[in-house]
Amino acid sequence: MKVSITSGKAEGPTKLNAFDNALLDAGIGDVNLIKVSSILPTGAEIVELPRFPAGKMVNTVLSYVSSDQEGDQLCAVVAVAISDELGCVVEHSGINQDPERVKEEAIDMVKSMMQVRGLEIKDLMVKYQGHRVENQGAAVAAVVYLE
Amino acid sequence: MKVSITSGKAEGPTKLNAFDNALLDAGIGDVNLIKVSSILPTGAEIVELPRFPAGKMVNTVLSYVSSDQEGDQLCAVVAVAISDELGCVVEHSGINQDPERVKEEAIDMVKSMMQVRGLEIKDLMVKYQGHRVENQGAAVAAVVYLE
Amino acid sequence: MKVSITSGKAEGPTKLNAFDNALLDAGIGDVNLIKVSSILPTGAEIVELPRFPAGKMVNTVLSYVSSDQEGDQLCAVVAVAISDELGCVVEHSGINQDPERVKEEAIDMVKSMMQVRGLEIKDLMVKYQGHRVENQGAAVAAVVYLE
Numbered sequence: 316m317k318v319s320i321t322s323g324k325a326e327g328p329t330k331l332n333a334f335d336n337a338l339l340d341a342g343i344g345d346v347n348l349i350k351v352s353s354i355l356p357t358g359a360e361i362v363e364l365p366r367f368p369a370g371k372m373v374n375t376v377l378s379y380v381s382s383d384q385e386g387d388q389l390c391a392v393v394a395v396a397i398s399d400e401l402g403c404v405v406e407h408s409g410i411n412q413d414p415e416r417v418k419e420e421a422i423d424m425v426k427s428m429m430q431v432r433g434l435e436i437k438d439l440m441v442k443y444q445g446h447r448v449e450n451q452g453a454a455v456a457a458v459v460y461l462e
Numbered sequence: 463m464k465v466s467i468t469s470g471k472a473e474g475p476t477k478l479n480a481f482d483n484a485l486l487d488a489g490i491g492d493v494n495l496i497k498v499s500s501i502l503p504t505g506a507e508i509v510e511l512p513r514f515p516a517g518k519m520v521n522t523v524l525s526y527v528s529s530d531q532e533g534d535q536l537c538a539v540v541a542v543a544i545s546d547e548l549g550c551v552v553e554h555s556g557i558n559q560d561p562e563r564v565k566e567e568a569i570d571m572v573k574s575m576m577q578v579r580g581l582e583i584k585d586l587m588v589k590y591q592g593h594r595v596e597n598q599g600a601a602v603a604a605v606v607y608l609e
Numbered sequence: 610m611k612v613s614i615t616s617g618k619a620e621g622p623t624k625l626n627a628f629d630n631a632l633l634d635a636g637i638g639d640v641n642l643i644k645v646s647s648i649l650p651t652g653a654e655i656v657e658l659p660r661f662p663a664g665k666m667v668n669t670v671l672s673y674v675s676s677d678q679e680g681d682q683l684c685a686v687v688a689v690a691i692s693d694e695l696g697c698v699v700e701h702s703g704i705n706q707d708p709e710r711v712k713e714e715a716i717d718m719v720k721s722m723m724q725v726r727g728l729e730i731k732d733l734m735v736k737y738q739g740h741r742v743e744n745q746g747a748a749v750a751a752v753v754y755l756e
Contacts, residue, residue, distance in 0.1 A: 316664065327574070327578075328570070328571075328574055329567075329570075329571055329574070331552065331554075331571050332571055332574045332575065332578070335500070335575050335578070336578060338499075339578065339579070344501075344579075345501055345548060345579070346499075346501060347498040347499050347500070347501055347521065347607075348498065348499040349496060349497075349498050349521075349643060350497075350643075350644075351641040351642065351643050351666065352632075352640075352641050352642040353629070353641070354638075354639050354640055354641050354663060354664045355663075355664050356662065356663050356664025356665070357663055357664070359664070368503065369501060369502075369503050369504055369547065369548035370463065370501045370502050370503025370504070370506070370548055370549075371503070372498065372521065374641065374643075374666065400663065401639060401663035401664055402664075405625065407625075420623070423622070423623075424622075424623055424625050424626055427621070427622055427623070427626045428626065428629050431626070431629070431630060431633065432633070432638075432639070460641075474721070474725075475717070475718075475721055476714070476717075476718055476721070478699065478701075478718050479718055479721045479722065479725070482647070482722050482725070483725060485646075486725065486726070491648075491726075492648050492695060492726070493646075493648055494645040494646050494647070494648050494668065494754075495645065495646040496643060496644075496645050496668075497644075515650065516648060516649075516650050516651055516694065516695035517610065517648045517649050517650025517651070517653070517695055517696075518650070519645065519668065
């Protein structure tokens with residue numbers, strides 16, 4: 316299986332539109348996202364995000380955060396750990412938290428998922444998306460499962 | 463892709479049963495709903511809701527609201543905008559809010575989704591479902607993706 | 610369609626890891642769960658949980674509860690009722706509630722789902738999972754749809 320990692324941020328006239336705009340910014344705004352939990356099959360390969368046909372059904376691990384409080388610092392993170400066998404994905408987010416801390420928490424969680432399965436981490440990637448809210452803002456980070 | 467728009471409302475002995483009964487009222491109570499986000503592919507066509515085989519997996523954009531406060535006025539809305547290219551769907555809901563206002567908010571949001579994508583709206587539909595709670599009530603509105 | 614009923618409980622260094630560990634304990638930790646609503650097709654058969662290939666997409670009705678309060682008594686329940694026609698599934702959970710009461714509520718809800726559809730219950734199963742939280746704990750109960 317191929318997967319892509321992406322993220323985006325945006326403002327919008329409503330929270331829903333800010334979310335939609337953040338998905339567009341991430342390159343996954345024109346598809347139908349189906350949320351899945353967090354395991355990559357053996358041999359998963361991380362590739363660049365493709366251009367999807369409009370309306371395609373796409374399985375996704377999604378981290379999402381939004382706010383309408385001016386000045387709020389949003390932060391959406393996904394962390395991916397890959398072994399020779401399966402891989403694990405964590406979604407994490409925060410508002411007005413130290414970005415480094417949120418990233419570290421995501422890394423710790425995905426490391427723990429691998430450790431409990433007895434898997435040796437060969438590759439570990441973190442995608443962080445920050446956004447400072449002006450009116451209605453959103454940030455997303457996602458691991459997208461491609462067929 | 464063909465899609466159907468539907469809605470329903472009901473009371474029930476528990477919130478879960480009220481929700482289930484509202485899905486039955488909407489004609490989607492005997493299937494498995496998989497929630498998806500909100501993009502219709504090019505050439506989407508809106509058709510009458512078919513009768514599904516029991517237990518079928520059905521991708522759905524679902525607006526859902528429930529309450530156990532007697533007298534609460536529930537309102538579930540979906541708005542669908544279609545262009546010559548893709549279409550957008552918004553789910554929205556409210557409790558004790560002006561139904562016209564909730565409908566307008568849904569329309570504004572879906573218009574904004576189309577505008578940000580540079581799409582000209584050819585057709586715009588809104589499905590509104592109100593319900594006044596007696597004991598445990600629920601209202602749903604849904605856009606159902608058919609194969 | 611074949612379905613399996615399972616449950617699990619665990620502690621973990623974070624709530625997310627406790628949830629992940631509870632899924633592992635339930636035998637569904639190495640797949641991607643897609644949450645669906647609650648109808649079994651005609652002729653559904655309950656079988657033992659198989660071993661899944663890592664990363665498989667698996668449709669699931671999931672009851673999930675977690676807490677970081679030491680001493681909290683978690684309880685996750687699924688109830689399944691089967692008729693000669695379709696079947697219904699309820700997910701239910703509680704914190705610090707009488708386990709018998711939570712089970713009975715789940716049974717009452719699934720009975721009500723069957724009654725409203727005019728279906729005679731041929732078989733009724735309840736899967737209960739309790740867990741007493743030490744630091745970060747989670748309990749899950751699930752009905753897994755097999756192909």
